Amino acid sequence: MSRHRKKKGRPVSGWIVLDKPHGMGSTDAVSKIKWLYGAEKAGHAGTLDPLASGMLPIALGEATKTVPYVQDGAKIYRFTVTWGQERTTDDLEGEVTKTSDLRPDEASIRALLPNYTGLIMQTPPQFSAIKIAGERAYDLARGGEAVEIPAREVEIGRFDLLEMPDANTTVFEIECGKGTYVRSLARDLGRDLGCYGHISFLRRTEVYPFTADDLVTLPEIEEAMASVPMIAPEPREGDERPRSPRPGPEQWKAMDTLVLDTGAALDSLPQVIVNDDSASRLRLGNPVIVRGRDAPAEAEEACAFARGQLVAIGAIEAGMFKPKRVFAG
Structure with missing residues (x-):
């Protein structure tokens, strides 16, 4: 009988546009952000050498599906x-x-x-x-x-x-x-x-599509984390020294205000708005009719939103949105 391994981390999704400091590697930066946010998964959209500083877009959770669109940006x-x-x-x-x-x-x-x-x-x-x-x-x-x-x-x-x-x-x-x-x-x-x-x-x-206004520094993230007192974890049998406090739900709530929506990476794509029923159909992999006066009838690639949240990336053919990649609600 197969056993499903429980996922580690929480299902936070979105972008941290990190102002990577000089001396830190891109992989180290991603690991740091992933740990701070308790994320299930994380990745970056374009390596920066340790001797370089500046914009390192880091995708959390579902946003990792949109990394190629940022990697291809100017x-x-x-x-x-x-x-x-x-x-x-x-x-x-x-x-x-x-x-x-x-x-x-x-x-x-x-x-x-x-x-x-x-x-x-x-x-x-x-x-x-x-x-x-x-x-x-x-x-x-x-x-x-x-x-x-x-x-x-x-x-x-x-x-x-x-x-x-x-x-x-x-x-x-x-x-x-x-x-x-x-x-x-x-x-x-x-x-x-x-x-x-x-x-x-x-x-x-x-x-692209991020700008300097989107940059967040590690001290800003740590300041948001420190705005709520952390509680030291309960000691475990065999621990030789007290376990270090780590962020929890209250800290994450403050830190999440610095996370950009997953869809922020897709400014270059045509966007269509769908209702809740269409969103449910898209997430199941089914096509839906594109409605709206300004909606394109054809597009090799487009994205669909419902209630401001990214639902799917797909193609529009003959007025039908056909999902290729879907996002959890």
Whole structure:
């Protein structure tokens, strides 16, 4: 007789748009948020290196089904390139491999930026998560193995030079598509300018459809958690020391005010409003008639809402919404 394993965690769903601090890895950030919120499951929509800070959208519960829509969204990065050194990791963490006494002037840099705008071919860094013959490039690089990583197409919507604080550094901002490595931009710019370069500061400021107004910091989450006193858990037999208090229902109620609705990730899709009966049918996988004067008659992908809550993602064909992915009520 099969036994069903009880799910760990609570069924909280939505997005925490975390302002990830410098020095914390993306996986560590997700684990921290998952623990704080007592969530059944969690995931992020686009890795940020530990040396980078800024927007890391973290999906909780049902929102993990919408992660691909955020991963595909445009991203904005602000970063500083330090000239005169190329490093193994293309950022401050790596060892210096090449040096130059040359420093570029503003006109030379601006003249190159059009070459890095639009659809371009880019070779990811040696220290990246790209898989080569089934292994991560960074694992091979840490083992001292030089690997050939094929160039791939990425899209840079805009590439702006913001300021040159001194001869050694230049501050940029880019808007780019999925899969762009900012570290590679610094490396390639340095090579083209003949002076070498690496990233010395990197911050992701936006991931569409989220904006800076949606950002939440860990101290803000911890402040919401601390607004209600926590009760230490009962000791268990064999415990050598008291168990640390952890968030519970009262803390979660305060913390949940910082969670964005699951549907917030789907601003790019056409949206239709359905009644409770249609919502029930959609959640069972059945198609429903799309009603409403402004409702589209055809759409390859759309989402349906009832009472402000996401019900399903699907296609609209001949005025019928056909669910492909459904969400719990």
